[in-house]
Amino acid sequence: MKKFFDQRLGLSEIKAACKRYLKEPVPKHINWWFTLGFLALSIFFIEIISGTLLAVYYKPTMAEAHNSVRDITYALRFGWLIRSIHYWGAQLMVITIILHMARVYFYAGYKKPRELTWVVGICLLILVMAFAFTGYLLPMDQLSYTATNVGIGISQSVPFIGNYVEKLLKGGEYISDFTLGRFYVMHILILPAALIALVLLHLFLIRRHGISTLEDVDVEEKMGHKNIMENDGIPFHPNHTVKEITAILIMLALLVTIATLIPKGLSAKADLTMEATHIKPEWYFLWQYQFLKYFTKDVMPAVGDYGKYVGIVATGILILLALLLPFIDRAKGRRAERRKFAVFVGILAIIFFASLTLLGYVADREFKMLGARYSFDNYGVPHLEK
């Protein structure tokens, strides 16, 4: 029997290839930070499984979407757990990918010949954001309706193609059954297919070029990655596989704990006549939500009536800068002491995004600090309450 399948499927060859891959040397410096990519991929599989289970009961129409999510959450056995794992898994996936990206940046893993690996990685981050955006509408509660409207409004503001993108996303003038159908198809078919294709490309590129060493770009090129690894590398298995398996187990424990202790609830069904309160997006879109607020005549008189468009273009430029990073930073050094300016820019970028996220969080809220009550205005500036 074994022989039958081996002859037809080449199982022994596959096994030998896997053994060879596992023994391949990797740079000595790889540590826990290098488990993040595989961790993100593992969470993606959890999302596929939990998403498939949710799709069994979900009904993508304006009339039934909210009710079906309510039934999944409150009527089905373990429905709350599966939905919470899907929700918190998405949150963990975004965190993991952002940390993975930061690791690649600070270890200069994007430099020649790994420029395309970085570009594909940024595209993957954008896809994950698209996943979050399309998934957010599906419960059709008040928050998801408004957040989607704002998101589509942002895409509509993109110069030249904005109106077409808006029509394509909405399938009409307003959010309707057409919109929900499109978002559902994107969320469960188009985006997963695109993500799997890009992940395969990302993995192919990682296999082709190996994990970046800490040598300068020209040194690695001259000596050859393979030679450096043979002289100074450590076997992938068990040195790194143990770390990756441990990281996955910790992540699983964390995910189930959070999903159990903080189950994802469901707010009221979308009602367009309801009094809208200060609606904010999910934490990973908060920086952009706050960023756009400053592109107004009041803050930047120069933008005039075009603040909305300038803000969107500025966001686009930030994304483009991230995408083109390997082609902008052509310096050869990889060690932190050889690229102090790049490290400084990286820290600055973290402060920039973290500050905007924090400002977005506190804006239009009141907080008690050091015995006094402060109310934060729309721009996140605190005012002492009397």
Next chain:
Amino acid sequence: MERIEPSRRDFINYAMWGTMGVIAIFGFYPVAKYLVPPTKRNTGKQNLGNLNLAEGESKKVVYGEMPVLIIKTPNKLVAYNAFCTHLNCIVNWDKQSGKIKCPCHGGVYDCDGNVVAGPPPKPLAKVAVLQNDKGEVLLGE
């Protein structure tokens, strides 16, 4: 024998790619058309009955799929598409200040729908509204 360019093989390659290109173009057209659903007809006039709005009060209603904000100002009844012209959040009427405010990015409009503050690039879109002799509010055209 001298090889003539393009060869028969080149020709077959060009023909194959060309055919695939033509199929893709012809395939794209119906797909693109299919993805744009037919435009819905005008919802027509909608009778909201007697809203009993006192001066300075407002009400939100849904007209077709559009949220509409109706405000009773000192002189007349006005109605606006409640989607903020900045990024489509649904605006609210603030009776105290007599302004229409967006809860998302801080856009402020006066009761005529004109932008007073914040990022909205243009005034709120007006929706036709009138009150008949019986006091019933008729929305739309």
